[in-house]
Amino acid sequence: MSGRIVIVGYHPKPGKEKELDTLTRKHYSLLKGADLVSDRTPIIMKAKNGTVVEVFEWKSDAAIEQAHTHPVVLKLWEEYAAVCEYVPVGGLEEMGNLFSTFTPFE
Template sequence: MGRVAIVAYKPNPGNEEALRALIKKHASCLREAGLVTDKESFILETKDGAIVEVFEWKSEQAMKNAHKNPKVQQMWREYAEVSTYTPLNRLPEAGKLFADFAPVC
């Protein structure tokens, strides 16, 4: 059974465009590795500039396999260079009953 992931990335100063470029190829990297479903991912932006990605892993095992995949690991290292992971409860929108975000194309 699939597992939906919701991940927030806060760009490091001056790395906003680098983060956007990475996020655009993240789903295809995971898909090529056979780790995520064919469902389209959502890429959203918060009012304070964090980027939120919503996608579906194929399974819990696929999530574990991602940690052993060299291409995925390389991409995650690139994420670490340009951003920090942010807990969802720290997003300004998280305190709202109906959180809304700007879509990122």
């Protein structure tokens, strides 16, 4: 079974930008430690409105399902819920361009 690439947008709640950045820095390594994502290096960027956009690869559909019951992932998702809203990336201003450009995540 091949992997599943996902693109997700995290828009920080007011005053929670630093906390979101911290979570984003550890997101992939936690998923990797749980053996849920591939070795493909994630791409992380920021939109003009502060939304963090992440592109990463789940190992499989089964890995996605496993994430919904994995204690480490569930705790991580709770932390994300405290600092951001998940947003569809299609609604970002940048996505209206033929070549969508973002600021690299540092």
